[in-house]
Amino acid sequence: MTRCAHCAHSNLKVIVAGVGGQGVVFATRLLAQTAVALGCPVIVSETHGMSQRGGSVISHLNIGSSEAPLIQRGTADVLLALEPNEAMRSLPFLRRGGVAFVNAENGWRSAVTSHLERLDIQVLSLPAESIAIELGSAGVTNMVLIGFAIAHPLVLLPPSSIRKVLEDITRRDVALNLQALEAGLHLGKTIGSGAVSHPVQWR
């Protein structure tokens, strides 16, 4: 497979998971739109309808050559989870060597650590919601998580491109969204380039 000249990925597969109302669809759109802006073909699968009323919401994002809307379990590169239980539920989507970024208040203590180690799956958690609330609104938790994730080498979507797309597609509170993105990015960079596999401690 050829590598995309812009985002340095042959085919990046991302699962975004959360609960209705947490901004899963918007977070996915931001990543997808950024990939399109970089010239990569994209297909996304979204959850609409009844499940949006508080049910589990999951998006599949395929950057690269595939036109299949759904990602098969065991083949995703990245999992972005806005809620710990949804993170756990969605872990089987990750391939060997995949990475999960999880919003969890007190660190994410996995009950399946031995399996994750065996599969070389890395879980990085952070209190994205507290950070978002401190910045002004729990509504930008998704941006903190995205900022955190794009600092990781596996997710290399250039922050400058994300920022620009975010400015384009955000209807209100653009500044707050950008601030949340920066906060996540800063934290991600501080943690280092994926060397830490234990829950991120913050503050």
Next chain:
Amino acid sequence: VSRELLLGNEAIALGLVEHGCRVVTAYPGTPSSEILAGVLRFMRRLDRRLYAEWSINEKVAFEIALAASWSGLRAAVAMKQVGLNVASDPLFSAAYTGVKGGFIVIPADDPGPHSSQTEQDSRLMALVAQVPVFDPASPAEARAMVEQAFALSERFEIPVMLRPTTRLCHARQDLPIDHPLPPDPPIPVARFHKDPSRWAATPRFRYRQHVALNAKLGQIEAEFAASALNYVTDAHASDRVGIIASGVAYYTARQALLELGAQVPILKIGTPFPLPQAAVSDFMAQFQTVLVLEEPAACIELQLANRDRVHGRLDGTVPAAGELSPEVVFGVLAGVLIAAGYPVNPPPADAALQAAIEELDLPVRKPNLCAGCAHRSAFFAIKREFGPRAIFPGDIGCYTLGINLRAVDTCLDMGASISLANGFFQTHQLTGGAQPIVAAIGDSTFLHSGIAPLINAVHTGARFVLVILDNRTTAMTGFQPTPAGPVLADGSRAAERVSITNLVRACNVNFVRVADPYDYAGFRSVLSEAYHHTQAADGGLAVVIAERSCVLDDPASLREHPMPVLITPECDGCRFCLESFGCPALVLRPDGSRVDIDNGLCVACGQCVDACHKGYIVPDTVGTGSAAR
């Protein structure tokens, strides 16, 4: 040219607008609802002259669009798959009369099902109605097929179906959009040419139309056999196994083959009906085994004359229910390939990890009515007033979630709450053992198909309480306007607001009360009065209109009078409020000791104050509890 991310439904909408569609009608229903919204968006953006409306139901929508086609304009009608059941009467007849301007019927199927009562296959409806079908596999292909569907429809003067599925409707893909946008082609002048033997055909002429329809389908099949929409990929990869695939399953199969590490020829079918038999038999002749992958039922497979070497849904190789997920397709392909002697990769998902996670027994998140939803208040009052013995026929909408409060006993189809209530009454009347019957239906659903059953119930003397839950919008599908509202689909002012109260009165219902479900005591007394009317010697059917805007659609209505609440220290975690009221903002502590308010979810509606019969949920007058958002 720029590339934009479009939802599959928006891609269809763009295809309609850019190919000169002039009239588009729809009734909202997941997964189809974004088609009409997209049409309006691209109409403005491409500066096209076009008429679009949210119709009262799918049958009406179909007939309005058909009249446009009969007048020579391109037209389309969109709906969810069960909506096609409602529109099936004109569909079957229009196949005979035929059309003039290109006419596309777009029913969105829902394999799974994710948001529907059934997994029915609209392609099979088309097969029975004798209407050709285009089956797109991606948003890009759906957009491209619109042009071909219009052309075919016009050449053969026949309605054409474009059938997407949920995973296409709700996929987003980057699609090219021209800059500058192409100018609007000249719009033909609408002209209905009278031809009674055609548009008003009597049975004698209908026979001739049927003969002509059969001939059209024969010609269309020959055309499909040569169409580029049906093509073979990896033609020479194998002579043992061949795959026939259509719709999203085509791309799912290709991806699964990559994971399996196998190369297999695929005949991709874009036109499943009439099936291009010649092209299909040519393909099948090359293989010892043929696997058919299609959703949600077996439209292609059923049309195969010889199924000796064919595996699919009919022989059980492919599950007969449920979605063709990547995992299902991988498993089916692995089985067929291994049987044919191919080496294949194992499934990529780790079984031990999945088993370990399943053992955790994670709580399942059920969809729930929103915090502050007036439906919850109405159902809570109904349940308290009538108790568990009453029969609660329900209907289709957000308020189907009243099942969580055990205040909805049935969910059959649009409008069925009223006819079922009628039927339950007559049945129990016949045998004795009368129970209170309290039916609930939403405003949009009532207008869609509640009026005829209401007239029927009044006329036959049925006695039950009907609660019309009027939240002034079509909430579940994304807040589309209803005929009772002040605006039309494009945001312009409606010619008339249809009054639900007047409609009910006009059906000769003698007891009609409008009440606010937020006023618990007042609402309950109206319910009680309504029930007494159904029991009185000179009484009859009673209708209560529960009027209160949807909190998502109209959050301002809440902000005017916020009522923050707190839960007193006496709360003993008895769970009554959780089970009988079930607001998502009421949360049981992990140790079960008491209930707390989740201030992130609470909208300060104050409705839960009535949900604690011990009085531990109280208005927060000093502002330490939930805050108004």
